[in-house]
Amino acid sequence: MMAPAPTSLLLAEDLAVGYFLRRKNARVVAGPLHLALHPGELVCLLGPNGAGKSTLLRTLAGLQPPLAGRLEVGGVPLAALSAAERARQLSVVLTDRLDAATLTVQELVRLGRHPHTGWLGSLTAYDHAQVAAALAATGTTAFAARLVGELSDGERQKVMLARALAQDTPVVLLDEPTAHLDLPNRVALMRLLHRLARTTGKAILLSTHELDLALQAADRVWLLPATGALRTGTPEDLVLSGTFAAAFEREGLAFDSASGTFALHTPSGPAVQVVGEGAAAFWTRRALEREGFVPIAHPAPLRVTVPAGAQAPRWLVQLGDRPAQSHETIEALLRALPQLPKFEKPSVNATA
Numbered sequence: 001m002m003a004p005a006p007t008s009l010l011l012a013e014d015l016a017v018g019y020f021l022r023r024k025n026a027r028v029v030a031g032p033l034h035l036a037l038h039p040g041e042l043v044c045l046l047g048p049n050g051a052g053k054s055t056l057l058r059t060l061a062g063l064q065p066p067l068a069g070r071l072e073v074g075g076v077p078l079a080a081l082s083a084a085e086r087a088r089q090l091s092v093v094l095t096d097r098l099d100a101a102t103l104t105v106q107e108l109v110r111l112g113r114h115p116h117t118g119w120l121g122s123l124t125a126y127d128h129a130q131v132a133a134a135l136a137a138t139g140t141t142a143f144a145a146r147l148v149g150e151l152s153d154g155e156r157q158k159v160m161l162a163r164a165l166a167q168d169t170p171v172v173l174l175d176e177p178t179a180h181l182d183l184p185n186r187v188a189l190m191r192l193l194h195r196l197a198r199t200t201g202k203a204i205l206l207s208t209h210e211l212d213l214a215l216q217a218a219d220r221v222w223l224l225p226a227t228g229a230l231r232t233g234t235p236e237d238l239v240l241s242g243t244f245a246a247a248f249e250r251e252g253l254a255f256d257s258a259s260g261t262f263a264l265h266t267p268s269g270p271a272v273q274v275v276g277e278g279a280a281a282f283w284t285r286r287a288l289e290r291e292g293f294v295p296i297a298h299p300a301p302l303r304v305t306v307p308a309g310a311q312a313p314r315w316l317v318q319l320g321d322r323p324a325q326s327h328e329t330i331e332a333l334l335r336a337l338p339q340l341p342k343f344e345k346p347s348v349n350a351t352a
């Protein structure tokens with residue numbers, strides 16, 4: 001029996017987003033869009049520069065009006081909610097710099113509680129606990145007393161997330177939250193948001209250009225092309241159906257569905273059979289591709305064997321039936337390959 005469709009925390013039907021230019025003139029950036037955010041899911045909004053990700057997020061947050069269509073949050077039309085009601089339903093972190101430089105981090109994060117307390121309302125013990133939890137979750141407790149204007153871009157980004165978490169809304173919308181973060185912090189943020197969605201039942205939507213992180217962390221992807229229709233699905237379905245590769249091919253990028261990565265190199269040199277498995281074989285293939293070789297799985301005149309097991313990796317290179325050479329490192333292997341006698345380039349296009 002099929003599970004019943006989950007209720008939507010946010011629902012959009014025939015939504016067109018964009019800008020009213022002059023009287024009666026509108027510029028549709030994207031649409032018509034049919035979208036739903038469900039409890040407990042992390043959704044990543046992907047698309048090239050200018051596709052309309054920020055425009056869509058701002059529209060979903062009620063910060064700019066839709067050009068057309070229906071938009072509901074918690075079963076109620078977004079436009080029918082007061083600002084305070086809306087702030088209890090959804091929190092939003094945009095890329096714009098906030099004019100909050102003279103506040104301390106703690107004061108800024110406390111502002112997140114105001115939809116619950118009213119602007120003059122004082123914070124209860126529960127509110128203080130929510131603020132402390134948001135600071136702890138984002139790793140910002142240590143600089144709670146510092147001025148927002150004195151933070152680095154990455155620190156400020158984490159503080160803005162803390163404010164959204166303190167707001168404790170069913171829907172969280174984030175525009176490029178990983179933009180200023182270093183790699184460990186980007187990974188930590190995606191992990192945090194995924195865990196948060198799972199443990200609290202919030203629906204979290206974030207736009208990002210971090211394709212590989214999004215493919216790993218997202219429960220669903222919204223793929224917004226520069227032109228054409230929005231595609232949605234689990235990252236894996238979008239990869240296996242070729243939708244993901246097709247979307248980025250148009251941007252001139254080759255997506256390898258076997259490794260889930262974008263090819264940086266387009267090797268066209270001699271084919272090399274790489275024999276072996278595991279991490280050593282993977283990194284050997286990567287190094288060979290960088291040097292222009294085409295690593296393949298089936299027999300070729302040139303063969304590199306990466307022995308498995310506990311022994312120190314040692315690379316065996318064999319050309320035809322000549323005796324094998326042994327190398328201790330990939331660097332030594334790469335240095336030795338051009339020294340080999342010329343051999344006929346087999347016409348192999350496949351990468352394995």
Ligand SMILES: Nc1ncnc2c1ncn2[C@@H]1O[C@H](COP(=O)(O)OP(=O)(O)OP(=O)(O)O)[C@@H](O)[C@H]1O
Nearest residue numbers: 019027029047048049050051052053054055056207
């Ligand atoms: N205030 C505005 N008035 C008119 N057009 C706008 C306005 N802001 C943005 N646009 C246009 O809307 C389109 C979508 O912009 P948007 O910022 O939503 O894209 P994006 O997908 O978030 O891009 P990026 O990845 O570069 O952040 C662009 O063509 C942009 O020039």
